[in-house]
Each structure stands twice: as C-alpha cells, then as structure tokens.
Amino acid sequence: VIRLAIDAMGGDIGATAVVPACVTMVAKHADVELLLFGDEAVLKTLITTHAGSLSESARLRLQIMHTDEAVAMDDPLTTALRGKRRSSMRLALEAVRDGQAQACVSSGNTGALMALARFVLKTLPGIDRPAIVADMPNQKGATTMLDLGANVDCTAEHLLQFGIMGSAFAHAVRGIETPRVGLLNIGEEVIKGNDVVKQAGQLLSQSSLKFVGNVEGNDIFRGTADVVVCDGFVGNVSLKTSEGLAQMLSGFIREEFTRNWFTKLLALASSSVLSRLRMRVDHRRYNGACLVGLRGIVFKSHGSADVEGFGHALHRAVAAVRNDLLGETTRALERIAAAQAQQSS
C-alpha cells in the first residue's frame, strides 16, 4: 500500500482542485491511500460532490485528517514555521516524518514548504541543502533539472550533490538506467563559466555519475542530458524564461488563428493538430516538482495547478514511492561517499 499525505488546503485554488484529483487517484489505483489534511467540513462537502461514482472501498482510501489552520500563499516564513503549528502543510509533513505516509504533496507556498520540510524532515546524510527538481519537456522526452530556486548561492560541492540527487531522481522516477548528467554553463565563445561552475565540473567528472560535461541553455530542450544541474538562481530564471516564452508563443498562435473568419475556420479544421500540439507542451503534464535531499519525499504542485495538474503531481509522488526514490538517493549518496573515502585514503 502506498500512502500519501496531502496538504489539501494549499495553493491558489486549494481543496477544490485537490479533492477531485484525489478522488480520481483512489478510483484508479487500488493500492493508494490518501490522507487529506484540511478543514473537515470543506473536504467532506467536496468529497460528496465528486465521489458519487466511487466504490465503498475506494472511498475508504480517502481519509480526512481535520485541521483548521492553513499556510496562506502570502504568509511570511516565520508564520509558517512558528505561527501555525497545526497547518495542513505541517501536519502532512509530520505524517511523513512519523511513517504514517510515504510522501507528501502540497500546492502551497514553495518557500514555506521548503522551510517546513527542512525543519520537520531534516536533510539526508551528506546533503547540505535540499533542492527543487522538476522535469522539463524536451525534443525526445524530458530533462530533469535542478536546482530550480531553493539555493541562490551554491558551492561546487552543492552542485555535485544536486547531480547525485538529480541522477537518483531520474533513475527512480523516470526509470533511466544510468542518467547522463550535464552541468549548465555558458557558450564556448564567451569566457567559460565562473569558478564555482568550473570546480563543479571537476567534481562531477571525478564522481561515479555519468557526467557528460557542460551543456548550454538550449540543450535543456534538445535532450543532450537526462539531468541538468545548476544553481537555484540560474535554474529559476531558466524555468521562468521558458514559461514566459511558451505563454507568449501560445498567445501568438491564438491571435493569428482568430484574426478573421478564414483563420478561425482554419483553426476549427486544424483543431486536432492544435490540440495535439497543446498536449505536447502542456505544462500540467510536467506539474509536480520534488524537494530532494530530505529524509522523506515531498512533492510541490504548482500553486495555480488545476485538477488535472494536481493529478499529475499525485502520480509523480506515487511513482517516486513505488520506485523507492528515497532509497535510491540514499544509496547513491553512500556510493559517492565511499568512493571519496577510498580516493582520499
């Protein structure tokens, strides 16, 4: 049985997106149980609304864990950490810590989730800082990228740790036997990278990871590497840049196809092509970032994720548990530590 702790009150839409996605999950997967942390009255109402066709046994795999506190999207970190001791986010993380659940999923404030997760779960041995990892679509499939914004100032050692965690993630969640790890750097035509990145390149090439060297921004979408490592500032800018460009381009497509009656007719005729296109780049399919480096699995769904988007985050969390992401990561860290110990002895 896989048991997930769900922060049912997080995100911009909160429980109205979370509950229907959870209903679908338990309906489809007989071995999944979900603990929904949030306001009992609200959750009951939503479950009644959405769980009409659910079997009795599936219904029993949705458990409400009542709490009336929730971390708001604009709560300062101190409120999340010290003020709201019984927030749905915190209780969900504590359920993972206490072994009641194997993973936590939240759409709440990223900063609060990271801070609380670090406080409640602690980091894995050998990890200085947890990182945010997510998959981006590429020409051939997906690129696992980290850090996406948890750490703005990183040392070469941190980047190596991101490489280890990213490789374990791509192995466990995406099923890639030996993920190719690339280091995000800038073009050969310009002065190559800064000192931290140069040092990280050395550490990565000496490690037991399958390091394929430097990659550039465009490689993220080419699929040159399965895992791309960078500091959280660069990763966040790169992610947001992609979101902005994709949004602009889909706006352009919409504008051009609604310009006049002829183009509208074309759009109608092309609807299957356009919907296939939309599907291929649908950000909801890639929803579900993971906070790695913690003694527990924590998934972060986008704050504005809808039912389908939250469903994808749930699926990713289930996959991570099923494929033992935590064990994979721990073993990878141990291998690296053992190799380092051998090298230095």
Added chain:
Amino acid sequence: VIRLAIDAMGGDIGATAVVPACVTMVAKHADVELLLFGDEAVLKTLITTHAGSLSESARLRLQIMHTDEAVAMDDPLTTALRGKRRSSMRLALEAVRDGQAQACVSSGNTGALMALARFVLKTLPGIDRPAIVADMPNQKGATTMLDLGANVDCTAEHLLQFGIMGSAFAHAVRGIETPRVGLLNIGEEVIKGNDVVKQAGQLLSQSSLKFVGNVEGNDIFRGTADVVVCDGFVGNVSLKTSEGLAQMLSGFIREEFTRNWFTKLLALASSSVLSRLRMRVDHRRYNGACLVGLRGIVFKSHGSADVEGFGHALHRAVAAVRNDLLGETTRALERIAAAQAQQSS
C-alpha cells in the same frame, strides 16, 4: 554620411552572407558607406555576383579594404589578440578607433571580438566592463537585455552600469523616451535573490534611471520592463534557453503539420497564418547584439546569420550611429556620475 567598418570574413558563412547584405544596404540607403575588410579577390567576386543592378554611385559606397588574415571561429583568444595583427576583425575595429568609420559590424567569434574591441577601443569613462546587449521579442514589442555573456561574475556596481548602458541603448536605438529598467531576480515565493542582486536593486533605485524593480524570467516576454539587467551567466542561460525552446516548439509545429496528408493540406491552407507566426518570432529580425561600454560602436551578428540576418545587424548599427548611441551613453554616464558626486558631497 554614416560609415560602417565591416568584418567581412567573420562568422560561419563569412563573406557569402555579408556581401549580399551590404549590397542591399548601400542600394537602399544613399547616406551609408561600407568599408569591407577582407580578402580583395573573394570580396570582388562576390560584389560582382550580387551588385549587378547596383547604381554606380551605390557601388562606390562599397569599399574593399584588403587583408588576408581573418580570426577563425575556433581561434584561441591569444591568436586573435596577439597572433593576427592584420585580421579583418581587428582592422575593422581600428577603423572605428581612427575615426574612419562610426561603427563596426562582425559575425566573428564573440569572445575574440569582445577582447579585441576592449583592447583596440578601450572602455568608456565610468565603465569597468563592456557588456553584450540585445533585444528579445516580447508580447508588446521588445525587451532590451544585458549582459548576455561577457561578464560571468558581476558586482552590484557592474549591474548598475549595465542598467545605465541598457537604458541609453533602448533610448537611442529603440527610441524609448525613458526606458523602464528591471532587475532580473527570482520569485518572491523563494528566498529572494542573492546579495549582489539585492545591492544592485538598491543602487538602481537610488539612480536617476526609471527603475521598476525586480522582474522574473517570464517578464522578459511580457514586456514588464524595456530593459532587463542581469549578469552574463544568467543572461546567456536565459537567451539560450529561449532559443532552445523556440526551436523545439517550431519543430513540434512542423511535425504535427506534416503528420499525414490531411495535416499537410491544413498546413498549406494555413500557410499565411503560419508564415505570419514565423515572422513574429523570426530570430533574424532580432539579430545584432551590441557590445556596449566601449569608446566606439560595435555590433555582433550571430555566427550563423544568413543574408537577411546580417542585414538586420547592419540596420541596427546604422540606427545606433544615426541616433548617437555613443553620445547618449556618455551623457547618461556623466549624469549618473554627477548625481553620485552631488549625493556624496
């Protein structure tokens, strides 16, 4: 008269892209003269091929400045700086230094061009490091962005200088009266930026620039600011990420529209829509980055730019001269220096 010094041997395609673009430029603009630095035999042949319909007076505004040395795309910096003293790139820059031309345009190796330009032209008073600036398309028009890769480790002072130079560029080349300057940072939901960026934000808000505060990666394409300032590492990753994503998406569009005879028919029927779309995001229209902060105007065309792409870079260089980019930048620097002197007195 506007006189440009052209490095006719740079880039992947070299003179075969440069010459036809130069022919079109002198044909269209009676006040533009071009000095073409490169191999006389090669340039003469290409001019004869392309200048068939050119008037005698226009033909005279294309002057060949013979040299048989050229900086190769893969030449190390030392070769460009110390080995090839008579390279087309270097002679073109020297023509600007000596007042023979008002701007230089090259498709050559960026690192070599930056190093040579710094050596030959020197930096402007008040500028520690030149930067690479370019315009990116956004929802409403364009965003001027810098630095795109010349400086990987920047101080807050450098970022302020980028703001001043970017603002002067947007004013002179794009004609924006008071450009809104934004500082590239990461989301509010995560730990906000690093120390350098925080300090730069303070310097920018105290300056006489129209500083609109922090912007995120997606704002580049939203047009939240006219000028976006960042260090060269982040800027280069953001630029390359955009290139990669745009390439992937246009590949997807091609694939979906060539899937079967029906979709091919749709593509044919939609050709006007698709070509308008292509036009709106055509990277060639945005070709022509500028090396700012030097005592002379230097434009860098993309190494793989075709005739149309190189033509856009030429146009941008002409616009920069016509609107006195150098004077604008110098005056902006003087204003900032005067304001700082007043503050500290």
